[in-house]
Amino acid sequence: MAKVEKKARSEGALSDERLRELFREMLLIRRFEEKVEERFRAGELPGFLHVAIGQEAVASGVMAGLEPDDTIMSTHRAHGHTLAKGTHPNAIMAELYGKTEGCSGGFGGSMHLYDVANGMLGANAVVGAGLPQVTGTALAYQFRKEDKVAVAFFGDGATNTGVFHEALNLAQLWKVPALFVLEMNGWAESTPMSQHLPITDLSQRAVAFGMHSIDVDGQDVEAVFTATKEAREYAASGKGPVFLNVRTYRLVGHYIGDPQVYRDKDELNELRETKDPIELLRARLELSDDEFEQLDTEVTAIVEESVAFAKAGTDPAPEDALKWVYA
Amino acid sequence: MAKVEKKARSEGALSDERLRELFREMLLIRRFEEKVEERFRAGELPGFLHVAIGQEAVASGVMAGLEPDDTIMSTHRAHGHTLAKGTHPNAIMAELYGKTEGCSGGFGGSMHLYDVANGMLGANAVVGAGLPQVTGTALAYQFRKEDKVAVAFFGDGATNTGVFHEALNLAQLWKVPALFVLEMNGWAESTPMSQHLPITDLSQRAVAFGMHSIDVDGQDVEAVFTATKEAREYAASGKGPVFLNVRTYRLVGHYIGDPQVYRDKDELNELRETKDPIELLRARLELSDDEFEQLDTEVTAIVEESVAFAKAGTDPAPEDALKWVYA
């Protein structure tokens, strides 16, 4: 039987210092993605980009709850996860510019960030497609008795895919050490949950597999951290995978440039004012304007440096295109 | 929210006369399939055959609860469903012999029985594959405001397929008039449920969609009838599809010729003695040996006649193979 636990907002699980570090990381992610938006609009970035503004606490909270050797797979909305997992901003920005110094050597782009050495096993441009691979990665850990968990990120839209069902079902059947982190932001592109889901409480999806599930407020980095840590312990101890049902908000368009014709502007503005995880944490930490400015200056400098690094990077030779087709 | 109702064994929903008719139909299905086994072992039947001995009450009970214009789609184990839906035994037997008089003109075989005029929209040799087509059929009924429901049969193994998830999810989202009849016989080929499912109560599968679900004892034709009738009313009234969680038993091998090396023989024998739906109904109806013999003689004659009909049928010309590639 699936246990569905409602988590109360956790208090004091993290020291103020650690929370400040997470705040700084979330701010870095925010500034990084704002910069990506800006550079895309300036015509500098090729391809198809999606930012996760509003969902930073999920990335930072989950990674904070993991051990360094744990691995993740992400989605089309991967910048924050990848930064939080420890990939250098320079390597990500260089990837977005299509440079050989990029974290995927310029072969991947925004939807295919990889940093295997850092435990980032890949972003995926096909909704849901990473899920069975996370099951398989966790199966390898189980086989080898390694103390690692594999973590999948995915959205509410992804819970409608057949592969979601097959992958979680198999993970539970074999009790592999995996975490399935649902970022429920209420939208699949332009389609609201009411149009793509017959249910509203997505923890019910876990019931179909009898998978342990935990509900989390995704705007609260500490709550995400606590839930992840608990889930990780559960999964690593051999009890089976855990479904993290994280409620969050997409405070921007689906892709960079999305005019969001389908979305109520007042509602969006209200969400921006009330649900911004960075503002919420700033208030909780009671950061002074000076403190905030200092952090902001620091992370902005990192972001600017990443752009400079990327622009100074090397363009791959055209015929490198076939360099990695086969091992 | 999904409502999961446990049905008590229903009493008196059907007159004794109607129950006797259903008994006769179940016996016909049984004798038909026994004959199919026999003719296959005699080397007369080509192809790949699966019988549903032990599951007759599901076929007869569901069809009894439907209206004549309702439609079904079935699986690799389709003889009983097709007979109960009203296809003449001659047409089915002729199909198994590959004759043009067969219900699919000799093009389908056992795993591809069709009788569209009788509301049998097709058996399917790919596990789960009929499910979205039932959703789509029901969608057409909804569009056209027709008072019909579309019914899908599938097994416990099929609930592990991605398409099961997608098809039921969509059916519930759009509230189409469909019934999803799970025949939980505990096995997927040689694989017991414990090896292929992380849960034991399959009504939990419906929870993932918030689909109304009803538990049924599949060895009791009256219970199946009652549940189906109730489900049909629910679906036809626009409330949405219904999941029928039917517990039943496969009292034979997966396919004709299956040595069942994977199965405990004592357990199987016990099931045969205690769970045979025909014996159970015979006892309930308190049929005398004479009464039984009479019915048996009748249905056996029908079966024999179907074999004679099939053998006297026409072999398709080889080049007919391409007759129906395009409409």
Add this chain to the structure above:
Amino acid sequence: MPELTYREAVRDALSRAMREDDDVFIMGEDIAEMGGSMGVTQGMLDEFGAERVRNTPISEMAIVGTGIGAAMQGMRPVVEIMYQDFLTLSMEQLVNQAAKHRTMSGGQLKVPLTIRTQGGAGWSPGAQHAQQFESWFVHVPGLKVVFPSTPEDVRGLLWSAIYDDNPVVFFEHRLLYPLKGEVPDELEPIPFGKARIMREGADVTVIAIGRMVPEALQAAEEAEALGISVEVLDPRTLLPLDEEAIIASVQKTNRCVTAHEAVTRGGFGAELTAVVQHGAFDHLDAPIERVGAKFGPLAFAPAMEQWAVPHAADVLEAVKRTVARA
């Protein structure tokens, strides 16, 4: 004659069919309020309502399967798979179901379903958003396969697809959407199995599909400056294929180049080559040359991408190779 973009031409065919016929409806991801990820169905929700312009969950298998079920009941659904790459998620329903119900039922069922999809490189989409899979479906009896290259053709052929009683996989190319062309006031259904000679020529026949049609026309222009007269033929429907027109053209020109954006190996150019070498064997003065993408997953960085996918220059090179053989 009015001008429409390729995108508008698709929309026009859909809208006209839906105006005339209650059995036609469309479904797919984000096709309603957003008007589709390529803007093809913009405005259609307003005109036809949410019942007939249906947003779906991300369920590519069920989208096609549901379409099959509705089509079996005599409706004429047009489903959209947002990117061809996601057709990989619907293969079972397309190949084992839609293509086979008619034969398996001995003629009792028809599946008048249209599956629209699009794709194409040229905008740095990376390896999972630009594949071209038309050749797979040509290998599946029971399906029809269409890949138009002009606004007029896309409109007339989509109409025919909707009214065809068989499942049709209908390919559009992302880079063609903004291209304009004249289309007749009246919608003229274009029959399947009829190639179009896009440009007449005497020295070599280029058989091109999709985006490679305009590229081939450009190559033909450049070849003309070099004194080479290129005929450009667009089969438009890949299954059925107008073998007669293709063979007649090569019998005239004695040389042949095939061109598509998909990777060359195993691509539709192989089938064309097999047909042409068989039908025009005695007329061929040079080996048939195949133009297509280089054999690798599409790399992201623009320089690599542009190098990997074929352009007019590649067609021109191939044309020159065939002529050099004389």
Add this chain to the structure above:
Amino acid sequence: MPELTYREAVRDALSRAMREDDDVFIMGEDIAEMGGSMGVTQGMLDEFGAERVRNTPISEMAIVGTGIGAAMQGMRPVVEIMYQDFLTLSMEQLVNQAAKHRTMSGGQLKVPLTIRTQGGAGWSPGAQHAQQFESWFVHVPGLKVVFPSTPEDVRGLLWSAIYDDNPVVFFEHRLLYPLKGEVPDELEPIPFGKARIMREGADVTVIAIGRMVPEALQAAEEAEALGISVEVLDPRTLLPLDEEAIIASVQKTNRCVTAHEAVTRGGFGAELTAVVQHGAFDHLDAPIERVGAKFGPLAFAPAMEQWAVPHAADVLEAVKRTVARA
């Protein structure tokens, strides 16, 4: 040399790899107690245990996807898809994922995964249990494609597939399983990309795969009685393809027939034809003839089935047509 059936040869390769190497494991539907629906893995559960011989749910997409994940961690999973027809359910993971991780990651990842599957007509399975899809995968860069026709080849090539660092789609043919052949005591890995001349001949080269290899050999025998000397070549691996050996053979014989059980249109014979006409253009004395199944979903009744799928007689007819052209 000992004799093994094709079935035993597959089992032998799997078992030897699992004995030597903890990273190798197998998973698929009903492969444990039942030993697989074709009996290939019989006895392996007893030897290796349920951890390494894993029955799975009916989840073809997850079977492949899970294999990919484990392979990315350096394991060498061999997954079984019971019938090729069900590969249609795994296409997304095969095509967009397994084939592309290496390129998309800029060389950081490898996917040493083997996907075994089987199929084939000849036992009245109907339209959904006998398709042959090898040509699809030849169109997917990043995959390798193998289709052996003898016990020795299936064993040596399966070993190479398991130890290849790339995803390999490995086709077996149902009707070949009971066939016996000599195999060396020591397992000899057979490298990919090397064709095998099954029989030497002077007048025409038949390039055959899978079940059509024994059929071609029979046709060659019958042709010999008619005074036609047929060379039979089995490429064994379709991707990579031994173009050199193929072209050399046709340059010698000046005629070519391709043969597979899949439907002809869009099949691997088209790719072979394109390669041969290009590489041996000046040597060809007749159009290349393609032998394959007729273009329809496989009908059930034996008479229709036998008529639709190709046999030695069809190869012989094609051989005669090429020779008649002289």
